[in-house]
Amino acid sequence: MPKRHSLDAVIIGAGIVGAACAYYAARSGLTVAVVDRGPVAGGTTGAGEGNLLVSDKEAGPELDLALLSTRLWRELSDALPPDIEYEPKGGLVVAPDETTLKALRTFAEGQRAAGVTPEEIPGHRLADLEPHLAPGQAGGFLYPQDAQVQPAKAAARLLAAAQAQTHLGEEVTHVLRDPTTGAVRGVRTPHRDLLAPIVVNAAGTWGAEIAHRAGAHLPVLPRRGFVLVTEPLPRVVRHKVYAADYIADVASGSASLQSSAVVEGTPAGPVLIGATRERVGFDRALSTEALRRLATQAATLFPFLADVDIVRVYHGFRPYLPDHLPAIGPDPRVPGLYHACGHEGAGIGLAPATGALIAAALTGTHPPLDPTPFSPARDFDDHAPGGDR
Structure with missing residues (x-):
């Protein structure tokens, strides 16, 4: 029988976005686990340059998110060890x-x-x-x-500071759901069931696959x-x-x-x-x-x-999401499923603000900025790209 855990939330993805979600959720008093089929920062985060940019973003929701993250990264540079190499x-x-x-x-x-x-x-x-x-x-x-950070080290330090249960090298094979209500109740890996009423999809480029396993659609x-x-x-x-x-x-x-x-x-x-x-x-x-x-x-x-x-x-x-904005927040089709993915090349810079928005959504507290433009419920059809498959 797989080992079972009682948690407030399970976060899928140990990249910089998943690590930031774990950090801010833990700061909000939640008990979380992070699960990833690879190592910390084994995907997009580990292949990034560490850009923390506002310069490449036009006025609008993504720039607002970047400005919030700019402030939060400055705070994190004081809270985390200096080996994250934060450089403004x-x-x-x-x-x-x-x-x-x-x-x-x-x-x-x-x-x-x-x-x-x-x-x-x-x-x-x-x-x-x-x-x-x-x-x-x-x-x-x-x-x-504009600033710079060492992304793999930053992800590792955020996870350590969150004191989250971390399960690396374990692919999520199923998102568990209640057969009556359809609400999520955790995830299954080849080694264990992690039970929680909330699952956060921070799987980066594999976000579409995780959404599919949960019974939702997200065109990452x-x-x-x-x-x-x-x-x-x-x-x-x-x-x-x-x-x-x-x-x-x-x-x-x-x-x-x-x-x-x-x-x-x-x-x-x-x-x-x-x-x-x-x-x-x-x-x-x-x-x-x-x-x-x-x-x-x-x-x-x-x-x-x-x-x-x-x-x-x-x-x-x-x-990549077709309208160039990440999906951050609850999925209305699957109770208890939240998304934090689709940041394209800006995920390292936008991670703290994403984590703060997710933590606010999980705890029902006032968000640090309007999350509406990033809603996973928005219509992506008008922006659907061609030639990707």
Whole structure:
């Protein structure tokens, strides 16, 4: 007979979002368990760069969520051990010409109204911020609120601080439901039943499968991305630097390969170079075209990178929802089922705010912001992408 546990909630997923849900639920007085078929941060979190960005988000619900998370990450940087490598280094968005700079200016004005604090940097001052940046840029915008974290360590530290029961290497094979009411009553793995009146789906790119096992529908799809890692270098890139077309790539629903260089140094020395996006299912094949584009675009921003060795390449899958907003909150079709997934490439940055919203929903307390735009009950049909399967 499998071992049984009495819990307030079971969280499926030991990535950064699941860890944040566990942390804030525990702070709210709930007893939770976290279960994952792999290790901590074994999915999208472990393949992320650790971006905590407001700079790439237009005014609206996702930016509101990001601003809340910005504040919460600052609090977490004091509460968690320093090895999470929280670094409020700021982001620099670069425009190669006046037309692009004008578009960035309009974009920034909308963000200011929401509480973002961008500063326009004329072209002749860019070298003061990034001495190795390619000359001839029209200008850019500095975002002091952008930051960085080591995502795998942050997930592990959040889980430790939550003091949650953690069951790794155990796939959830069934979401248990009451045969009369249909309400969830826990999950089953090959090793145990974990009984609880609440199940939180924080399974990232596998969120659609977990929803299906619970009798619900959530159209989460994987969106593949590659990252290049250079040899260790002195701190030659001071901020998170990216070309303005990255913003358009983030907002795009295209299934084809898109790439726009995001370049940043790390405390350990290597420079990280992202980011590509393409919807190819869970195809893990190496794309030489994606790597070539990234390397070329990075060297265009920082010419010195043309002579630097790439020592490693890694890739992962962003959990993509068609309208580019995560699903956070209760599923009205299955009592006791909550979702916290679909953050695409922003999950690391948005994790604390997601955890706080989930904790408020679980305890019936006032949420820190309006959760309505993130409701899993919203209609995704108008945004349904093609060519993904």
